[in-house]
Amino acid sequence: MSWQQRIEQVLHQRQQQGxxxxxxxxxLSPQARLTHGDQLFTHFSSNDYLGLSQHPAVIEAWCSGARKWGTGAGASGHVTGYSPSHEQLEQTLAQWLDFPRALLFSSGFAANQALVFALAESSDTLIADKLMHASLQEAAALSPARYRRFPHNSLTGxxxxxxxxxxxxxxxxxxGVFSMDGDQAPLAAISEHCRAHQAWLMVDxxxxxxxxxxxxRGSCAQQQVKPDILVVTFGKALGVSGAAVLCxxxxxxxxxxxxxxxxxxxxxPAAQADAVLASIAIVRQQPEYRQRLSGNITxxxxxxxxxxIALTDSQTAIQPVIIGDNHxxxxxxxxLKSAGHWxxxxxxxxxxxxxxxxxITLSAAHSERQIAELVEALRHAL
Structure with missing residues (x-):
């Protein structure tokens, strides 16, 4: 089968299977809105859980950083791409999350894969939750290490x-929080089992x-757990992009x-590091954003x-409604889009x-009216 035939076959199969x-x-715009074509929607698909991507202080930090540092780093951090802003962000992350060091990466996908590929050798074993992120699944499968999985959140497994x-x-x-189900891992118990078996623990x-x-400070701090390696990203609640490894x-x-x-x-870019620093300051100093999100979830x-309307047990901003069939x-x-909800x-x-x-993902930026309108539209759509 030629590449062209294979491509056409895969596309046809995907279309048929929904x-x-x-x-x-x-x-995108403030107040959890987005525009597609000529239509305005309330946005319920974003990981911008605190609405900080539209926060004036975060936007200004990026703009002022661009004026100071330019728009790009120009090279790897090992060459000339490591600025005082990058250094400050790493130090701030390490202090905030109580780790000796932090290293910056361009994305969570890159951070996860870098870790697995750098650490795993043929004599090692990776043991992972069955529902862990695709970046980790792929890296574990391609690494030379033995790869074992256990049922989702199963301590017995x-x-x-x-x-x-x-x-x-x-x-x-x-x-810490699973992206499609919104449930949380029992990190305290997992950490105890890791210590008992002299295994390292990595938490995304x-x-x-x-x-x-x-x-x-996240799931580990909430459950009073200190993993050996922690990965955090800046593109969700922090409203920017990029990631860091704490270790x-x-x-x-x-x-x-x-x-x-x-x-x-x-x-x-150094300007991006400045924006993340501004976002972290808001998160640490203004708990009302988290409080508003918690109220919206409730x-x-x-x-x-x-x-x-049937929901899962998720108590986080991620609220899946299971349908089952793709179509x-x-x-x-x-x-829901016809009713104005993205x-x-x-x-x-x-x-x-x-x-x-x-x-469905909720944000501190949503109003009570937007949530009420969504639930009513969801009731009719289901």
Whole structure:
């Protein structure tokens, strides 16, 4: 089969299965709004949980940073792309999250893959939650290490895998908040089992940092857990983009020598680091954003319960409504868009087969009226 034939076959199959993905050019604006074409929507698909991507202080920090540093780093951080702003951001992250070191990466995807590829050798074992992010699944599968998975959030499954492996180096990988289900990992118990079996723990807290725990320190701080490696991203609650790895001084120095995503990639712009610093300051000093988000989550769940709309047990900003069938999920999402609510249907392989869903994400930027209108439209669409 030629490439052209293969491409046409895959596209046809995806269309038939209701799995074809398409992008839409949209214009984002404050108050959780977006415009597509000539239509204005209330935005319920963003990971901008605190609305900080539209915060004047964050925008001004980026603009003033661009005037000071220019618009790009121009090189890898190992060459000339590492500025005083990058250094300050790493120091701030380390102090805020109580780790010896922080290293900046262009994205959470890059940070996760850099870690796995730099650490894992053929004599090592990676033990991961079955629903961990695609970046980690791919890196673990492609690494030379043995790769084992345990059922989602199953402590029994984790212990079984730990007991069944004898590698000197074992890395347990999980997430703080899972991006498609919105549930949280039992990190305290997982950490205890890791210590009992002399295994390292890595936590990807992309969806927990900024919104959970005191000062928004995330899932690990909330559960009083200190993993060996913590990954946080700046593109969700912090409202910018990029990521960081928090770790020991020795691991950081090792990654500076071995992490190809760090060594061979242009550093994120210094102006972007300034914007992240401004966002962190807001998160730490203004808890009212987290309080508003928490109130919106409670309001949404109460109103769905009142109208008999089935939800999962998620207590986070991620509130999935499981539909099951791909085509039906698309149809419900289209009905909601017709009512002025922008919500994407999430389908396999992002989620397991038969669990297509609406991934509703709430923000501190949503008003009570917007939430009430969404629930009413959701009731009719379902």
């Amino acid at each position: 799995l074809l993905r398409r992008r839409s050019a949209v214009t 984790l212990v079984r895998q730990l007991a069944a492996t004898e590698s000197e180096n074992r890395l347990v990988i999980t997430e 807290d992309a969806h927990g940092i900024g919104v959970i725990g005191e000062e928004g 020991s001084a020795e691991v950081a120095e090792y990654l500076e020598q071995q992490a190809r995503h760090l060594i061979y990639s242009t550093a994120l 309001l949404f769940r109460q109103q769905c319960l009142h109208h008999g 039906q999920a698309l149809a419900v999402a289209d009905k 919500i994407q249907a999430i389908r396999p392989p992002t989620v397991p087969p038969g669990s297509a869903r609406l991934r």
